[in-house]
Amino acid sequence: MTSPTVNLISECYIKPPDDALSDKTNQPIHFTPFELPFLNFNYIQKGLLFAKPPPPENQDFSITAYLDDLRRSLSATLTHFHPLTARLATRKQQNTHSYVIYIDPENNSGVKFVYATVDVTISDILTSTDVPLVVHSFFDLKNAINHEGHTLPLLSIQVTELNDGIFIGGSLNHLIADGTSFWHFMAAWSETFRSKEQKRFFKRQALEGYDPIINLPFTHQDQFIKRFEHPQYKERFFHFSSATVSRLKAKANAECNTRKISSLQAVSALLWRCVTRVRRQSGVSTETICKLAINNRSRLNPPLSDDYFGSPIQLVMGTATVEDLMAHGLGWAALRLQEAVANHDNTAVEKLVDCWLKNPMPYKLSGLFHPNTVNFVSSPRFDMYGCEFGLGKALAARSGAANKDDGKMTMYPGRDGGGSMDVEVCLLPKYMMDLEDDDEFINALSDQH
Template sequence: MTSPPVKLISECFIKPPDNGLSENAKQHIHFTPFELPFLNANYSQKGLLFTKPPPENQDFSITTYLDELRRSLSATLTHFYPLAARLATRKQENPHSYVIYIDPENSPGVKFVYATVDVNISDILTSTHVPLVVHSFFDLNHVINHDGHTLPLLSIQVTELNDGIFIGGSVNHLIADGTSFWHFMAAWSETFRSKEQVRCFKRRAIERYDPIINLPFTHHDQFIERFKHPLFKERFFHFSSATVSSLKAKANTECNTVKISSLQAVAALLWRCVTRIRRLSDESETICKLVVNNRCRVNPPLSDDYFGNPIQTVRGTATVEDLMGHGLGWTALRLHEAVGNHDNTAVEKWVESWLKNRVIYKFSGMFHPNVVHIGSSPRFDMYGCEFGLGKAVAARSGGANKADGKMTMYPGRNGGGSMDVEVCLLPEHMKDLEDDDEFINALNDQH
């Protein structure tokens, strides 16, 4: 189906109220070793699809609604002021210095876009694969984090469908991971509803190393890479509470343990099934990468509402022959051990290693035909963000940071431990996954 065009109606920039910022809010904010390696990553793009109040609801006006969104966004930015900033680079020749930081001053603010599209909610939800038009519900497509020097660190696009409203955020991935982004969205939603601010930005220097990190470059051309992935299909698969419970029980029973989590069990299923449909040689090494949150792993730990991007990936590895020759539990245990081994000692060791060789990742080498990459989290309270429209009917993402083998985890709309998984695969592999017996049987297992 040809995607209808999304029509841009208006755009503006939103800043915190002039009298709302303290002197502290004007200070430079420096990045950590967890963040700087991702200068080449795309902005993170997540959003929520809501049902629009029906025409007979005389109290609803899209013009008034947009005004309220802008007002509450400005109020929220008082407490999340770095989102209204820009990146800056300070260079010095003798002694050499190349430092990238967040500069809250002299920025136009957060971009706010209003657009319309001739599409119904049912066009999004009943399509087997995610329609390409969904990518147009987000601003700042195809840009990388380093572009935050000249582009906003956050752009909000509100797209009005025939019977729905989509609120999509594109945020610089240096400044915010999923935990931080949904923390901000929850704060904005609460401010919209209550007219009061109840959450705020929290960030402190992570101890044990200099907060100002000098990069070994003289110009950004020395590390910038813009990588275009091949076309792939996207599809959402729903794992009911019963399905998740069944997979978790099966994995734990096979390993005679109770340690394997729901996420590890679902990830193990994805790793096994995607590896099978790729038809790799038996001796090939296959990898499952899991994004993990370092807040609780460093010592002393960071608070849950620490604002930043303190994430890393851990990996389970196995030959194709071993992965296919063993069951779900064996596979899940590989992932459980990888997560369990990622403690404060492992984090410190990685930080020390990176500080000795301050590399910026090239994303052309991060996705590979043998890799399954699992990001985001079903624990994020996405559906708690209502913006005066009631519970969202769906959560969706843009086209950023995706490739063959990328899996994105969401909470199921009905809660209870259910999950939705957004699967990205090459078209021929997607078709095979949809016919894979182990995968389909797991989805249909309600006992």
Template sequence: MTSSPTVTRISECFVKPPDDHLSPEEKQPIHFTPFEILSLNIKYSQKGLLFAKPPPSENQDFSIPVFLDHLRRSLSAALTHFYPFAARLATRIQENPPSYVIYLDPENSLGAKFVYATVDATVSDILTPPDVPLVVRSFFDLNNAINHDGHTLPLLSIQVTELVDGIFIGGSVNHLIADGTSFWQFMAVWSENFRSKDRASISHPPVHRRWDESDPIINLPYTHHDQFIERFEPPPFKERFYHFSSPSVSKLKSKANSECNTDKISSLQAVIALIWRCITRARRLPPEDQTSCRLMVSNRRKMNPPLSDYYLGSPVQVVRATATVEDLMAHGLGWAALRLHEVVMNHDHSKVKEMVESWIKRPVIFKMSHGIDRNAIHVGSSPRFDMYGCEFGLGKAVAARSGGANKGEGKITMYPGREGGGSMDVEVCFGSELMMDMECDEELMSALMVD
């Protein structure tokens, strides 16, 4: 592409679950946990899949109107199980004493938004350039929405963008109702409904019961959302993907464990440790500076008793591994990976409980501007999500991509490699100068060259 093409919106509508499908219990308000409420200023999560259209020789029966209709009908069926995705947020305000209670109102079910758009670009135009083309950000709806906007905006918006030879299905979902685990479970159910004639049952229904029914309703000490809302835009950044083959990942894991005389370090921790070291080196920070790697961790299996893997919500928390630049550079891959392993393992039920009790005593809504740390990297998503298991009659996706929301210099997004087998794709966001140094990093380049 010589210039960024324009995405043209052709139509949009709202897709609802079947009428009167909610039971009396399901019509009750859903109250959020501290993990979710504190993220009111964070933007919607945006993830999607790029598919190739059937080849011309097999394209005779492919019809965009029929395909879109099938997507809408199967989406409606999926929303039967994921009914909070079709609802809206609501707030109950009390002035004396100040009380601001945000909850989800299942009866206010206006539906999920469904957008059809077109763009004069090919699959190759999206995948060939070294940097992710800016047009990919237009493959998603609600680009500027923050979670609090779910009072008036849909909690889920699906945009289907037709390329010359491909289809991109992008989802924007409110982080109060879904983390990456819940979103990809929803996508799997939607895909299952698309491919199945029997939409009454699914393999793994979501668990709607809240994580602890004894939790108090959260009363925020506000009388108006202007007292805590912030809309933050980061400086310009670029995105680039690095592909780690299965042998490359295995070699990194083996190297990290060997250096520490252990077998505890995971493949994911080894890859993230490599990226942390390479970005820190490219930043050319003073040796005495502190650097950190922030990891988004699901609390499902950290609780005692653990939550179901199919728990619907966003029970996530940030854990941090810190080190001086000098130590991170001097001690090698295994040392950095072991720091990551330790902070993940040390994050247990007691740490989760401590955070919850502390936050409830003094609720604070996170502001993106307060989270800026030029010496840190922030890792989101996971290569363990079954992204490529989601098919919509077009075969396996050729790539997974994300929108521009919640990104900035130093943001790392993890994906499974398309070929499976433990391979990974890592999307790194950074400025032009940092990108040039990364491309010359011997440790990174040697890891990527493993067959």
């Protein structure tokens, strides 16, 4: 079945008002040891699906006026996030072996703003078993890697008009922002759109104990750029009600006689076990790994501000043999994850940073994925549904094709709140089919329908 075509109608570049940047600095913004390793990764791609106003209100709805309001509020928001309008730059000096990548605020080329249309309905998106491929076309810069921010915009917004809805999708360079910062910006834009006082800003601060300027051991980008070819995978959303999440958390803690295991760790442990089972990994002594993307802001000493705008993330890992993971229960798996998170303190962060600085080579995206690995990113704590743009509460959050492969799990808050979660699961087709027949997985979700 062919995917509907998304039609590009217009595009432009948005900047802050001319008089808004007179007091802004044009000093380069340098990246940290958390951010530079991800030069080969794709942009963050997240967005929100809204319904158009229903009758009779929709008689007064004008897409032209709505787009004007979005552009105007985006421009005003960029007054406080002006580095997002810039581009990356590289300073090379052969005689000193200096190769420094940074944000160049003087290159104020703007944020890209795209308007597109597609002949699909909200129901087409939300009732499909798999996430329809057309959703990936709701995002600009589909295959861009972060290093391409030298010539591509650091942020691109695509507004796609459906027959009965509006999708607002953002593609944001992952060097300049993680999920925390992405939704920090979207909330600021939403506040501005709704004419509320904006209290969010682009905030950076130096990492104590580290040189703010990192020299990479290269003379040309070809020495470290490695692109990743995404395989064909299935992508589905699974909803965990607040009651289901509470039950899984209670079960995991009871099995280990503890109260330390979080809701996120319990849900992640369930998926780790079930995905490992349906993969039928050869050899019971084979190692299986569960990776969790973790926010380092509060783990550093001194800590970074909660509204630090950047990408201070690392991966922590729970490991086990297939035999042990299958022989023990949910709590045993969840406790492996809880311990991995608890042990990731300032000392552990510094050790990882110091190790990378000894050989500052950007990671390959292919290295994130492995047949024995599941990867959890994003967070159900992000206030995605608090971002409203004049159309009420979003119906759903979705993501693009970026940074995905077999075993990628993306966590979302449930739309109904209360601790509910949605998990976007990416698996090879044969594994996805078996996951939906897995007894442990079925039983975990069976009480919420």
